[in-house]
Amino acid sequence: MPDTTIAVVTALSPSPTTLAEYGLHLLTALGRKRGVRIVALVEDLPLAYPDIPGVEVRRSWRFGSAANPWRIARAARAVGADAVILNAHFTSFGSSKVSAALGLLTPVLLRMHALPVITLMHNIVETVDLASAGFRSGPVLERILRTIGTMLTWVVLRSSLVTTTMPRYVEILRSKYRATNVALTPHGSFGAPPPPPDAPSSSTTVMTFGKFGTYKKVETLIDAVRSLGRPDVRLVIAGADSPNTPGYLAAVERAYAGPDVLFRGYVAEEDVEGLFRSASVTVFPYTATTGSSGVLHQAGAFGCPPVLPRVGDLEDLVQGEGFTGSFFEPDDVDDLARAIGSLLDDPEERARIARENHAAAVGLSLDEVADWYLIHVGTLVHRDPLSLLGQQGVRELHEVS
Structure with missing residues (x-):
């Protein structure tokens, strides 16, 4: 089977945009997987992005741009993506209400181009304090924003699969929205450093x-x-x-x-x-x-x-x-x-x-979480959850299970 191309839409360190660090570590884990081609669709910024082994980096969208869904869809098609993973937050694509909301139309536009989409949502509107998160407003406008947020959640749920890192979010999406395409994917650890010393630091x-x-x-x-x-x-x-x-x-x-x-x-x-x-x-x-x-x-x-x-x-x-x-x-x-x-x-x-x-x-590494994403992509693209794992990945999955 030829390599399956997975496009990952994410902010990437050293970008100041939210989820940039998580994007870096998720890409690093995915880049270590054999038999898949990983293309990162990142912000078009004048930054020196890091070289990530096994990952191609393409500058494809801009924070705050209303055109992001169209730019991302065009980039995904240009790299020959078989599937797209979207590493997202309610304010991933802009600080204004309009640009943030339009960015969340990305899964729908990708699906219109016949691309399977897995959206990792790090938050949902039902649990966000809008004023604290930067959308300061009165009670009437807050109700309006929450209504819009609910509508956008319906839009995001047009993804092939929506994953969250919080069990509570899965429960809300399944109960309130009657969603059947929602799964829990743990956050995962960024590495496995040695345990801390028995004697703690004397630093103050x-x-x-x-x-x-x-x-x-x-x-x-x-x-x-x-x-x-x-x-x-x-x-x-x-x-x-x-x-x-x-x-x-x-x-x-x-x-x-x-x-x-x-x-x-x-x-x-x-x-x-x-x-x-x-x-x-x-x-x-x-x-x-x-x-x-x-x-x-x-x-x-x-x-x-x-x-x-x-x-x-x-x-x-x-x-x-x-x-x-x-x-x-x-x-x-x-x-x-x-x-x-x-x-x-x-x-x-x-x-x-x-x-x-x-x-x-360190209980569950991002390498293991990356295997979970490969299972979902394998199911969506090849109708075989183990098609992208390889023998080593299958052994590791059985060990985790």
Whole structure:
């Protein structure tokens, strides 16, 4: 059988667009699979994208462009795709309501070109806090936006298959939309680093990592760290602005700059492990979530205990995937300071959390998740779920099962 061409539509690091890091790791895993040709359809940006073994990178769409569905469909046909995997989020294709919504028409347009489409949706409108996610509006407009979001979900469900990383999302899509083409695909770990040492780091560095400005803000975190009154504690803010809030971190740095707070900026992929291992705790200063957290998986893999807010999806993920940490109430400076301080003062608890979270983070690799996608593509394209796996993949699948 000739190679099957799979086009993967995704943002790709070092793009600042959401899901770029997940896109990088998913492509890396797919690129290791034999018997398939992987073509990444990524943003047309003046960036030096990484060379990923086994993956061809084609610049095909632009964040914020209303023409993205047509550009992506044209690119998929140009590379001779047999199937398309769409790595998506409700704001993957634009920060405005129009560009974000139009981008979600992509699965329908691809199906009109007779291309099987698997859409990985990292969030759904029923669980998103629209105001926190950057769509600030009054109650009437929010109801309108949720109605539009429901309509767009119906559109996305025209995909050949929709997968999500959260069991709760599968339940909602099956119960509310009566969808029968929905499956759970675990988030997967980005790698399998060695377990954390028995003795935790003596560092007093508090770290946060992500794309900030919407439902991830750092002002409360800065206030909480400073309220500890400990000159030995340093806060590192690593990452970039959310595409919805350009300039956010620069404004915070102007207002809060000091020797106790370091604004690290963008972190290259090869430096991520060192970032986590140099910190005592990783704080998630979220007021809402929009799906599974890649940063939580990274913190677990690299042995850095998390300080987590009690918010819906993130708490579901923590409980469902075996993670743990120190918890706090969102937007509560005193409670956040308590949660951070309790871990800094208890090295044995940090070590326990690091061990448990490492086991949860490396339990299922993205290499194994990539095999699941090959099973779905094999079913859609060749009507044989094992046609793209090969003997080694079949053995690994049986071992996981």
